[in-house]
Amino acid sequence: MDQATAQMRPEESGRIAAFGIDLGGTKIAAGLIAADGTVLASASAPTPATQGAQAVLDAVAALVTELSAAPAAKDLDIAGLGLGAAGVIDAGTARVLSATDTILHWAGTDLAAELLARTGLQVRAVNDVHAHGLGEAWRGAAAGSANALLLAVGTGIGGSHLLAGIPQTGAHHVGGHMGHFASPLASGVRCSCGRSGHLEAIAAGPAIHRNYLCLGGDAAVADTRELTARAYAGDQLARQALRTGALAVGIAAGSLANILDPELIVLSGGMIGAGSLWWDAVREGFATEAIEPLQHLELLPATLGNNAAIIGAAGLYLAAEPKDRECS
Ligand SMILES: [Zn+2]
Numbered sequence: 497m498d499q500a501t502a503q504m505r506p507e508e509s510g511r512i513a514a515f516g517i518d519l520g521g522t523k524i525a526a527g528l529i530a531a532d533g534t535v536l537a538s539a540s541a542p543t544p545a546t547q548g549a550q551a552v553l554d555a556v557a558a559l560v561t562e563l564s565a566a567p568a569a570k571d572l573d574i575a576g577l578g579l580g581a582a583g584v585i586d587a588g589t590a591r592v593l594s595a596t597d598t599i600l601h602w603a604g605t606d607l608a609a610e611l612l613a614r615t616g617l618q619v620r621a622v623n624d625v626h627a628h629g630l631g632e633a634w635r636g637a638a639a640g641s642a643n644a645l646l647l648a649v650g651t652g653i654g655g656s657h658l659l660a661g662i663p664q665t666g667a668h669h670v671g672g673h674m675g676h677f678a679s680p681l682a683s684g685v686r687c688s689c690g691r692s693g694h695l696e697a698i699a700a701g702p703a704i705h706r707n708y709l710c711l712g713g714d715a716a717v718a719d720t721r722e723l724t725a726r727a728y729a730g731d732q733l734a735r736q737a738l739r740t741g742a743l744a745v746g747i748a749a750g751s752l753a754n755i756l757d758p759e760l761i762v763l764s765g766g767m768i769g770a771g772s773l774w775w776d777a778v779r780e781g782f783a784t785e786a787i788e789p790l791q792h793l794e795l796l797p798a799t800l801g802n803n804a805a806i807i808g809a810a811g812l813y814l815a816a817e818p819k820d821r822e823c824s
Pocket residue numbers: 675676677687688689690691692694696
């Protein structure tokens with residue numbers, strides 16, 4: 497951050513804001529975020545993933561232009577453009593180090609240079625799950641926590657370990673890949689990474705559905721949402737698949753807590769809406785794995801919902817002093 501921007505810190509001006517972008521494989525969400533984390537304006541667009549990185553960056557820039565024209569943007573000092581982006585992101589350079597083929601030609605993209613050229617804004621970026629975690633640690637369920645662990649359980653599984661609100665992205669920028677944590681309940685089950693036995697292979701939403709079908713469940717059940725409804729209606733195989741996934745999440749959370757000793761654990765993602773059958777089994781799994789001093793640890797639902805990542809991405813500029821950051 498340059499000197500001019502540093503002089504516009506929230507406590508000094510009160511009018512500072514930043515753009516936060518949540519860039520996923522199917523959707524780009526953008527927000528204009530105030531210094532206190534309030535979403536002043538938001539917009540979204542489908543990700544033109546099959547058209548390649550340049551088209552995706554053009555779409556991001558178009559959303560920034562749209563938000564810049566919003567009435568809420570009047571007279572604000574924009575500190576920068578923060579991104580939570582799919583792929584493995586070098587948070588120091590905002591470059592995409594590696595990525596799946598979800599977005600064509602995404603790996604190697606220099607997000608900072610490309611978006612500076614399109615928007616004139618300084619750019620910082622982290623992986624989208626870290627942005628999610630940063631949002632929850634800044635203004636959500638983990639606000640004020642010096643040491644928080646976020647575990648996001650949805651179509652995939654990821655996470656973020658945050659110290660003083662700062663995502664720990666690791667020496668190779670792959671920190672937080674908690675979906676690829678070995679799970680005793682996933683033994684022999686193929687994972688999206690090509691290996692087997694990982695948490696995501698048994699506990700992500702689609703994995704729960706797949707496990708249900710493997711157990712002999714009703715092939716007419718189309719997805720995990722329907723499976724969850726069936727579980728509450730008494731379908732024993734649906735209950736079993738849901739419980740297995742949730743237990744695996746709890747066991748992983750307990751094992752990670754034994755290593756990281758967080759103050760609290762925040763669970764986010766689509767599966768946290770699966771109700772008491774899921775939550776009770778998560779807590780049961782946690783209790784079996786966490787050592788005694790950690791048995792009291794709270795497992796809390798995320799509170800920012802779909803806004804977590806745009807708030808967190810903007811938080812790369814707004815949430816902490818630059819000199820304190822390890823991710824910029
Ligand atoms: Zn894996």
